[in-house]
Amino acid sequence: MPELPEVETVRRGLEPVLSGRRIITLEQRRPDLRFPFPERFAERVSGRRIESLRRRAKYLIATIEGGEALIMHLGMSGRYLIEKPGTEGATIPAFRHMPQHDHVIFRTEDGATVTYNDPRRFGFMVMTPESELEAHPLLQGLGPEPMGNLLNAAHLATRAAGRSTDLKAFLMDQRNVAGLGNIYVCEALHRSGLSPNRAAKSLARKSGAPTARAERLAAAIRSVIADAIAAGGSSLRDYRQADGALGYFQHSFMVYGKEGDACTTEGCRGRVKRIVQSGRSTFYCSSCQS
DNA sequence: CTGTGTTCCTGTTCGC
DNA sequence: TGCGAACAGGAACACA
Structure with missing residues (x-):
């Protein structure tokens, strides 16, 4: 589903909830999406702070305290559901929620929950050292961003x-x-x-x-x-x-x-x-x- | 190297 | 109303 504008919209929605916040727990509910989840995924994210949440093409990239980066792709049907404390009932369920497709749940230090839901499971999450981000096979070779000066x-x-x-x-x-x-x-x-x-x-x-x-x-x-x-x-x-x-x-x-x-x-x-x-x-x- | 077809998976929509 | 077929935002991969 999501093309660049949708991914950017998702990024803007997630940023105030995740950026600068510590992840208290990461719950991984199946072994894989399109690709296997990272080794020891929960341990590598839990207890650490999300330093930034960026976007490149259709990828979301969270840099994580300690030098790792989490690269996320929504595939065709991936979504994030945000639940903040104190807003129960205020947020109308955004889409028909199918809990059987909730694959990853992030819980932040201030009580927010971010749930990744993806029925078709064409999305994925992979981790890489932040220093190797630019050379990562998924990111290297990408053309210019449409909103940048390089696209002309x-x-x-x-x-x-x-x-x-x-x-x-x-x-x-x-x-x-x-x-x-x-x-x-x-x-x-x-x-x-x-x-x-x-x-x-x-x-x-x-x-x-x-x-x-x-x-x-x-x-x-x-x-x-x-x-x-x-x-x-x-x-x-x-x-x-x-x-x-x-x-x-x-x-x-x-x-x-x-x-x-x-x-x-x-x-x-x-x-x-x-x-x-x-x-x-x-x-x-x-x-x-x- | 380039261009094309297949594949992953599930839900929704369409035609009968 | 039911039921199978077609179709859906992506992109890695295999192959000619």
């Missing part, structure tokens, strides 16, 4: 030069741009008027220099991600923010999940189509996206 037309053009793959797959590849997923790739392509079927290499001239298309695409990626973060992340079906509030960007989707709807581009009379690329649904308007 020149970068897209350089990465796309000579690539015969289509734009959809190019943007889904985390080595090119970090944090985009199926939804925001579709939305960014629609905003930029580019077809998901277009060859990636058409973003660059033979010299590798960026084209006007690359400029438009870079701007579209930045704006759609910024808008989604500002809206608190999108929500699909029953997805909720970490603190239980709804995300509203889903109401701003122009193409994702809109098969058959009239295209919203001004002056465009096309309809949103759904096609399948690399086994994933792509939504786009063939009239205004080329």
